[in-house]
Amino acid sequence: MTLAPQNPDFEARVRDSFSRQSFMSTIGAELTRIAAGEAEIRVPYREDLCQQHGLFHGGLIGTIADNACGYASFSLMAAEHSVLTVEYKLNLLSPALGEALVARARVARAGRRLTVCSADVFVLQDDAEKLCATALGTFMTLENTSDHSLGTAAA
Amino acid sequence: MTLAPQNPDFEARVRDSFSRQSFMSTIGAELTRIAAGEAEIRVPYREDLCQQHGLFHGGLIGTIADNACGYASFSLMAAEHSVLTVEYKLNLLSPALGEALVARARVARAGRRLTVCSADVFVLQDDAEKLCATALGTFMTLENTSDHSLGTAAA
């Protein structure tokens, strides 16, 4: 397994892509860290992000787990390619009650066409992090495809 | 397999629970159908729900697939119990470009403690539905737990 980035400007490229995802700003998500094969996304608590018990909604947890994995995968890709989520699985582990959610993703294997990545999601409670979910997913390299154009899922 | 509801008032109970999920109103989701072991959720297109190419964000697709499965499962549970997502897997199948997303879930097996449910997600393009994702998940019956109180994941 290699986690060597093929694009020296991967950080700028990932941040630019993240900034163009309108849904990330709708949910108040920040890309708090990007490294080769790793990404971290944080969402502060808001009352309008909850399920029926006032916990962070599970869909929000899945959203940032998937997105952190996608950008961890994208960080390793060459400049002419872009990234697509093929699939992911999410296990919810404990109630997501706290001041913020933090998803941390790390690539497990980067192949030419497919990258497999896992993420842990933590909830911040009184400055301590508690693991609340874990995810495992598959991400595809869209060859010679701009991140500004339309990709084709399951291409 | 039985898809017989144990609570004759399941529809009102599901609609009440859905209405208390603030994240559903943040994303503009409507619960468009509920039946015994089945649920449908719809989200009209908005510019602030997108990924970097102007498609519906994958996290949104996962959110309504999970939620439709959760409420399809909840519809079969007795009045004193509530529901919790244990885990789900989502496969993205084609680009989610269109006027609305529709997730349709149907229970595959309802056990005493665990319910397994699948969902297909469609995107509306010029009044035609195109399959854009499919999901399979596991949902837990929280016995003697109000839908108004805090559940415990992986309990």
Add this chain to the structure above:
Amino acid sequence: MTLAPQNPDFEARVRDSFSRQSFMSTIGAELTRIAAGEAEIRVPYREDLCQQHGLFHGGLIGTIADNACGYASFSLMAAEHSVLTVEYKLNLLSPALGEALVARARVARAGRRLTVCSADVFVLQDDAEKLCATALGTFMTLENTSDHSLGTAAA
């Protein structure tokens, strides 16, 4: 979605590949049906295929669910390509006690590179079929790769 085979001789090709999987004969599996985008595998009960309670072992259930999906996917591929399992998820639904296991797979979407396929697994009890597991997986087209040579996972 198209389920049209690109190789008119897909059945012979799938049967030939199946016959070269030594593990299938170790477990006594038969390929009982192959059609465009569909496959069925059957395993009669044997005492040496069980878990600790005398049920069919879950690993066996996963094995034939994965394999039925793989061959359903392979049936749609052009003659010069071969197939590889990227990933799958299996939910066990009820005890696998009976005279035989039958896995039936059907492609949900066949793309150029990736095919998404689901399978249901049934156990035969007194000539009735009972659903005992369901699976959802992703399969890759290995372009210009013989089914007789070594593929590369996550290529």
Add this chain to the structure above:
Amino acid sequence: MTLAPQNPDFEARVRDSFSRQSFMSTIGAELTRIAAGEAEIRVPYREDLCQQHGLFHGGLIGTIADNACGYASFSLMAAEHSVLTVEYKLNLLSPALGEALVARARVARAGRRLTVCSADVFVLQDDAEKLCATALGTFMTLENTSDHSLGTAAA
């Protein structure tokens, strides 16, 4: 998260259960390590365990990943309970060519009813281990159920 075993004799109990799984002896699997919340299973290469290219069959990889997770989960359960696989997801990462397969599982979270566990599967090539698959699954505590009796999936 606690990985404290509730049964001081967990190792003997796990080994006894493993020894009663006839499918494990059919595939030549050994339980090479058991600790609180951890398990390792090894399968030496045999010609009758392969897919069409002479690699270890993917079903075999899934089988030992699932089983290692199940026994890692079981090691933490009280003496009067037993374990059941609810579901798992497996990603295949690289060709499984070598002298032996080794699956190592570790519990991510042990709840009262559900345990979430992950496993990595390695293939031994010339005495070096290469990661060839990774899995994430959910396991259920069957309360007051003997490991010698029939459990009920999705109970």
